[in-house]
Amino acid sequence: MDHPTAVLLFDVLASGVRLDAFRLLVRKEPEGMVAGDIAAVLDVPPTNLSFHLKALTQARLLTVEQEGRFQRYRANIPLMLDLIAYLTEECCSGRPEQCAK
Amino acid sequence: MDHPTAVLLFDVLASGVRLDAFRLLVRKEPEGMVAGDIAAVLDVPPTNLSFHLKALTQARLLTVEQEGRFQRYRANIPLMLDLIAYLTEECCSGRPEQCAK
DNA sequence: TTGATTGTACAACAACTATTGAAATAATGG
DNA sequence: CCATTATTTCAATAGTTGTTGTACAATCAA
Numbered sequence: 001m002d003h004p005t006a007v008l009l010f011d012v013l014a015s016g017v018r019l020d021a022f023r024l025l026v027r028k029e030p031e032g033m034v035a036g037d038i039a040a041v042l043d044v045p046p047t048n049l050s051f052h053l054k055a056l057t058q059a060r061l062l063t064v065e066q067e068g069r070f071q072r073y074r075a076n077i078p079l080m081l082d083l084i085a086y087l088t089e090e091c092c093s094g095r096p097e098q099c100a101k
Numbered sequence: 102m103d104h105p106t107a108v109l110l111f112d113v114l115a116s117g118v119r120l121d122a123f124r125l126l127v128r129k130e131p132e133g134m135v136a137g138d139i140a141a142v143l144d145v146p147p148t149n150l151s152f153h154l155k156a157l158t159q160a161r162l163l164t165v166e167q168e169g170r171f172q173r174y175r176a177n178i179p180l181m182l183d184l185i186a187y188l189t190e191e192c193c194s195g196r197p198e199q200c201a202k
Numbered sequence: 203t204t205g206a207t208t209g210t211a212c213a214a215c216a217a218c219t220a221t222t223g224a225a226a227t228a229a230t231g232g
Numbered sequence: 233c234c235a236t237t238a239t240t241t242c243a244a245t246a247g248t249t250g251t252t253g254t255a256c257a258a259t260c261a262a
Contacts, residue, residue, distance in 0.1 A: 003120060011115035015250085016108050023104075023191050035209060048251060050210055069208050069259040080192045084185055090124050091181045116220085136239060149221055151240055170229040170238050 001086040009083050012059040017044055018052045022061055025075040032074035034067065102187040110184050113160040118145055119153045123162055126176040133175035135168065 013019050020042055025033060033041075039049040053073060056062040060079055065072045114120050121143055126133060134142075140150040154174060157163040162181070163174045 003117070003124075007115055007117050007120055010111045010120070014108055014112035014115045016104070017250090019104060019108055019111070026191055036207095039209095045252070046209065047211090047253075051250075054210080066258095071209065077192055080188065084188050084192065087181065087185050087188070090127055091178055091185065118220090137237090140239095146222070147239065148223075148241090152220075155240085167229095172239065 001082050006083065006086050008059055012055050012061060015052065017042065018056055021052060022056060022075060025062065025073055029075055032072045034070040034072050102183045107184065107187050109160055113156050113162060116153065119157055122153060123157060123176060126163065126174055130176055133173045135171040135173050139174065
């Protein structure tokens with residue numbers, strides 16, 4: 001993962017609504033959830049949730065698939081694992097013993 | 102780590118300057134660096150760097166110590182490890198096998 | 203086709219964030 | 233002391249982000 005991508009991912013995760021949505025979808029893997037259900041669970045107006053889901057999707061943290069008139073969202077777990085790997089790398093560089101605990 | 106804290110940390114890391122500053126200081130552990138040197142390496146005006154170092158410090162990602170008329174900054178690596186643990190937890194919840202790779 | 207439902211796009215606005223130069227603060231050295 | 237150096241604070245500005253309501257496109261059910 002390159003640094004601009006990491007910055008983008010942090011930016012997208014730096015919102016209570018978006019972080020909650022992502023966490024919710026991780027727990028709902030692999031079925032995912034449709035937008036309306038996410039809005040209901042998180043108690044966020046649909047228009048606002050759509051705004052945040054779009055940001056997450058553009059950052060590739062979510063995938064979206066049309067299902068009739070529903071939009072089904074799923075968490076992109078491999079990308080999150082890449083981000084974790086990036087952070088671990090940054091954190092240890094020059095000091096590998098720091099991450100051994 | 103609780104969620105508001107994670108959101109705050111993502112927010113602080115969601116800036117090219119701040120992420121670069123943090124990465125630089127991780128590589129400079131355990132000596133750290135003084136503000137002027139960080140500004141020189143990153144090629145950022147001191148006034149702007151000060152703004153970003155303050156944000157990082159308030160989020161506890163950096164520590165600062167006065168050293169004569171210099172301010173020496175160091176990376177708070179344990180906090181980053183906590184953040185990595187939080188992300189790993191979120192990523193695996195409900196799907197432990199996802200993180201086993 | 204009609205009418206209801208799902209979700210997004212758009213526009214408007216308030217609130218927040220980043221950047222900069224100038225001034226202020228604080229510590230050092232002569 | 234006074235000048236110098238290091239860093240922060242402040243004020244101004246530009247740009248970005250989040251929230252909401254309204255409108256719209258797509259789908260489905262009858």
